Amino acid sequence: MRLRGILGLLALAPSPLVAQSLGRQIDRVREGTVRLTFASRPGLCGDGRETIRTGSSFTVLPNMYGRGTSDMNVCFAGPVRVAIGRANGETVSYRVHVGGRWSPGDDATDLGVVSAPDAARYLLDAATSANGRNSVYALAAAVFADSIDLVPDLARIARDERLRQELRQRAVFWIGTYDDQTATRTLHELASDDRLDDDIRGSAIIALGGDDISDEDVAWLQSLYPRVSEKLRDNIFLAVSRSDSPRASRWLASVVTDDRETEHARNQAMFWLGQGRAPTEDLVRLYDRLASVSLRKQYTFVLSQRRDRAALDKLIDVAEHDPDREVKHQALFWLGQSKDPRALAYIRDLVTR
Amino acid sequence: MNRLSCLCALVVAWAPVNAQSLTRRVLAADGPVQFVFASRPGVCGDGATFVSDGFGGNNRISDNGNFSGRSRGDDWPPCDPGPVRVVASVSGGEILRLHTYAGPRRAGDGPPRDLGIVPVSEAVDFLTRTIEQAHGRAANDAVLPLVLADSTAPWPTFLRLARDQQLPRGLRSNVAFWLARGAAAKLGLTDRGEDADDEVRASAVFALSQQPKGTAIPELIEVARHAPHPASRAQALFWLGQSGDPRAIDLFDEILSRR
Numbered sequence: 001m002r003l004r005g006i007l008g009l010l011a012l013a014p015s016p017l018v019a020q021s022l023g024r025q026i027d028r029v030r031e032g033t034v035r036l037t038f039a040s041r042p043g044l045c046g047d048g049r050e051t052i053r054t055g056s057s058f059t060v061l062p063n064m065y066g067r068g069t070s071d072m073n074v075c076f077a078g079p080v081r082v083a084i085g086r087a088n089g090e091t092v093s094y095r096v097h098v099g100g101r102w103s104p105g106d107d108a109t110d111l112g113v114v115s116a117p118d119a120a121r122y123l124l125d126a127a128t129s130a131n132g133r134n135s136v137y138a139l140a141a142a143v144f145a146d147s148i149d150l151v152p153d154l155a156r157i158a159r160d161e162r163l164r165q166e167l168r169q170r171a172v173f174w175i176g177t178y179d180d181q182t183a184t185r186t187l188h189e190l191a192s193d194d195r196l197d198d199d200i201r202g203s204a205i206i207a208l209g210g211d212d213i214s215d216e217d218v219a220w221l222q223s224l225y226p227r228v229s230e231k232l233r234d235n236i237f238l239a240v241s242r243s244d245s246p247r248a249s250r251w252l253a254s255v256v257t258d259d260r261e262t263e264h265a266r267n268q269a270m271f272w273l274g275q276g277r278a279p280t281e282d283l284v285r286l287y288d289r290l291a292s293v294s295l296r297k298q299y300t301f302v303l304s305q306r307r308d309r310a311a312l313d314k315l316i317d318v319a320e321h322d323p324d325r326e327v328k329h330q331a332l333f334w335l336g337q338s339k340d341p342r343a344l345a346y347i348r349d350l351v352t353r
Numbered sequence: 354m355n356r357l358s359c360l361c362a363l364v365v366a367w368a369p370v371n372a373q374s375l376t377r378r379v380l381a382a383d384g385p386v387q388f389v390f391a392s393r394p395g396v397c398g399d400g401a402t403f404v405s406d407g408f409g410g411n412n413r414i415s416d417n418g419n420f421s422g423r424s425r426g427d428d429w430p431p432c433d434p435g436p437v438r439v440v441a442s443v444s445g446g447e448i449l450r451l452h453t454y455a456g457p458r459r460a461g462d463g464p465p466r467d468l469g470i471v472p473v474s475e476a477v478d479f480l481t482r483t484i485e486q487a488h489g490r491a492a493n494d495a496v497l498p499l500v501l502a503d504s505t506a507p508w509p510t511f512l513r514l515a516r517d518q519q520l521p522r523g524l525r526s527n528v529a530f531w532l533a534r535g536a537a538a539k540l541g542l543t544d545r546g547e548d549a550d551d552e553v554r555a556s557a558v559f560a561l562s563q564q565p566k567g568t569a570i571p572e573l574i575e576v577a578r579h580a581p582h583p584a585s586r587a588q589a590l591f592w593l594g595q596s597g598d599p600r601a602i603d604l605f606d607e608i609l610s611r612r
Contacts, residue, residue, distance in 0.1 A: 325549070329556040336560025344564060344572070350557040351576055351585050 022122045025111055026084055033108035034084040038116040039146040040098055045075035048100020052144065056211045057177045061096055061140055062133040065173055067210055076100060080144045083108070091126065094137035098144060120145035124153055128163060135167050143174040151178055155186045158200055169203045176207025184217070192224060202235040209239025218248050234268050241276025249278030257289045267298050274302030280310040287314065296322060297330045304334035312338065316346050375479045378468050379441050379448065385464035387440040390476040391503040397432035398456035405432045406500060408534055410543035414497065433457050437501045440464060448483060451494035455501060477505050484514065496527050508535055508609045515602045526597055532605040533594025539608055542587035551584045558585055562592035570598045577604065
């Protein structure tokens with residue numbers, strides 16, 4: 001019993017291996033691959049290869065990232081697995097997976113399960129010193145780690161003009177995947193900071209616009225809207241369109257119908273109203289308030305992207321009754337792109353009646 | 354009697370020999386060379402910038418003399434009848450391009466090497482060979498003057514070419530365009546409508562053409578055969594021509610073979 005207690009204490013104490021810094025262990029491998037495994041953040045899952053999802057955010061490393069649905073059939077909650085390629089004593093590559101397991105039988109140096117915060121710190125440093133895709137992989141691996149809040153570090157990366165723009169924008173994206181008030185506040189600070197360029201600010205605005213965007217964030221973005229560039233206004237439309245709140249769709253519709261807004265802004269607001277979560281009925285009602293021909297032409301496209309019955313009915317209605325010939329042509333064009341049999345039936349009737 | 358037989362033999366031998374000789378004469382030297390032949394009734398142009406194919410409607414064919422563009426409009430200069438003039442660009446014993454003009458000849462038009470007026474049959478033979486044998490753009494260029502030639506129907510040749518999967522897609526597409534145009538002319542249809550609704554119907558026919566092919570082709574064939582509006586039928590034939598679908602070529606064959 002006593003022996004067991006001592007063994008237990010020994011197990012809890014740092015082993016000589018653990019005492020070495022993770023960096024030194026990796027540096028000891030001059031050629032080959034180093035593997036490490038660590039616990040992932042709650043809610044994170046992956047296909048064991050390049051695709052990783054957390055909430056509505058997903059990334060396909062190294063190039064694709066965003067929000068939305070993915071066609072992943074399976075998503076394994078599971079440890080983060082990082083393979084670090086070494087040559088001549090330098091790190092030359094990172095590969096990151098969530099879920100799955102290492103394939104047996106190769107001669108990689110496996111460091112086993114390491115502390116997630118230790119790994120995150122190491123990989124965060126690596127992200128700011130690595131080049132190109134390696135920095136993207138390293139940053140992602142750091143962000144996937146459990147039990148560490150990286151939001152302040154990510155904000156520091158986002159603001160650091162010495163770093164590559166792509167890495168800075170990725171850092172902003174990853175802030176948006178943390179579901180807490182610190183992350184939201186940080187995104188507000190980045191979005192409203194006019195010392196930052198529009199790409200970073202725009203990334204922060206878009207990061208606010210998840211499917212779970214709160215009414216408070218919608219209101220905050222509305223208040224930001226008059227003070228920002230046209231480009232950032234487009235980003236605000238996108239972010240607000242992710243809300244299913246009637247307030248959000250009312251605001252987008254109000255921009256569409258506001259004569260004081262630029263034509264670009266009105267077109268963009270309508271586009272995002274159509275792309276977003278507002279019910280089709282809101283779009284259908286909008287038509288009667290569209291005086292401009294160019295807006296009504298854009299309206300036919302926006303309707304065509306909805307792909308539901310109410311939108312198709314309205315598109316047919318516009319083709320049949322709009323007083324402007326160009327709008328009719330545009331509506332017919334989009335009906336021609338539809339696979340709905342009712343669209344075909346209407347077109348056929350129009351030609352032969 | 355013997356002398357008469359010789360004359361007959363000479364007459365029989367004349368056509369192919371001259372067809373070959375036109376090719377030989379065209380290829381005799383590098384640089385531009387032109388020849389002229391009779392045009393079909395209705396064909397007109399300004400001799401320099403555009404031609405009209407004489408199939409009805411206000412379509413003019415013009416693209417700075419390359420005739421690859423087709424536009425519609427009323428503000429063109431007068432379209433005067435006249436012969437077809439073909440200018441061939443020759444380099445290294447190969448025909449690189451053909452430029453086609455129609456209408457009155459003006460002083461100073463054309464290159465210094467001028468083969469003069471040639472019989473239509475000779476021109477048709479030369480152009481057909483060019484389509485079948487030339488590479489690249491010259492083959493495409495030879496399609497239009499064949500359409501404009503007098504006293505000859507290019508359709509059997511075009512139907513054969515349109516069905517030949519070995520030919521480049523661009524050439525088959527060009528030929529199918531003219532088959533559609535010829536079929537519309539045969540039915541007395543023009544794609545220019547008489548009323549404002551025709552324009553909306555034109556958009557609708559285009560919309561039909563944008564449906565998946567399995568749907569679009571039968572729908573367009575139905576419109577081409579039975580729609581009550583002539584302009585819609587012509588537009589359906591046009592989009593069928595653009596499709597290059599074998600069912601469309603069969604329809605053109607059927608229409609163009611009618612007596």
